[in-house]
Amino acid sequence: MQDPNGKITQLLVRWRAGDAGAESALIEAVYPVLRQLARRRLGRAGPMTLAVTDLVHEAYIKLIDQRDTTFNNRAHFYAISAHVIRRLLVDHQRERMALKRGGDDIKVTLDAALDLPAVDTAIDILDIDSLLTRLQRIKLRAAKLVELRFFAGLSLEEAAENLSISLATAKRDWQFARAWLQDQLQPRMPPIH
Numbered sequence: 001m002q003d004p005n006g007k008i009t010q011l012l013v014r015w016r017a018g019d020a021g022a023e024s025a026l027i028e029a030v031y032p033v034l035r036q037l038a039r040r041r042l043g044r045a046g047p048m049t050l051a052v053t054d055l056v057h058e059a060y061i062k063l064i065d066q067r068d069t070t071f072n073n074r075a076h077f078y079a080i081s082a083h084v085i086r087r088l089l090v091d092h093q094r095e096r097m098a099l100k101r102g103g104d105d106i107k108v109t110l111d112a113a114l115d116l117p118a119v120d121t122a123i124d125i126l127d128i129d130s131l132l133t134r135l136q137r138i139k140l141r142a143a144k145l146v147e148l149r150f151f152a153g154l155s156l157e158e159a160a161e162n163l164s165i166s167l168a169t170a171k172r173d174w175q176f177a178r179a180w181l182q183d184q185l186q187p188r189m190p191p192i193h
Helices: 004-016 020-043 052-064 074-100 125-138 140-151 156-163 167-185
Strands: none
Touching: 004 020, 004 074, 020 052, 020 074, 052 074, 074 125, 074 140, 074 156, 125 140, 125 167, 140 156, 140 167, 156 167
């Protein structure tokens, strides 16, 4: 997810300023990255009707529609991309559930992405969205860190840079998020009467 010599950042600035040539150069620069993000996300899901190319195109259209958004740098662009991909996957899942009444949920695994001990079952993308929404209410920065790592595939160092926090703070937030998610993912024992 590196941006050699700040190329993407420069293109984002030029594109926002209205440079027509910057948009096509930006497409060339970010398309492979968006494709990698989409492939990574969809690769953890089971069989899906949403193709990588479709997800990339939808994400790119949503990002281009945000011309008025000030992308501070490449990391900020990826953070917004991660959020867009999350929203697209959740919307796609909701549409599928409406059509099939929940019979064909998108399942993903969090254990590899979040360095969690293996969880017995895959988790529905809507459950992940719900968990992240709950985590946002508890510790917003930790939820953003998870979103950046899970949906954008950023390293801990890149996510820390994106959030403008120290690596030590990112590690503490990451440890908290992992522990909280692990607790939420544990099967609950019924109460003993």
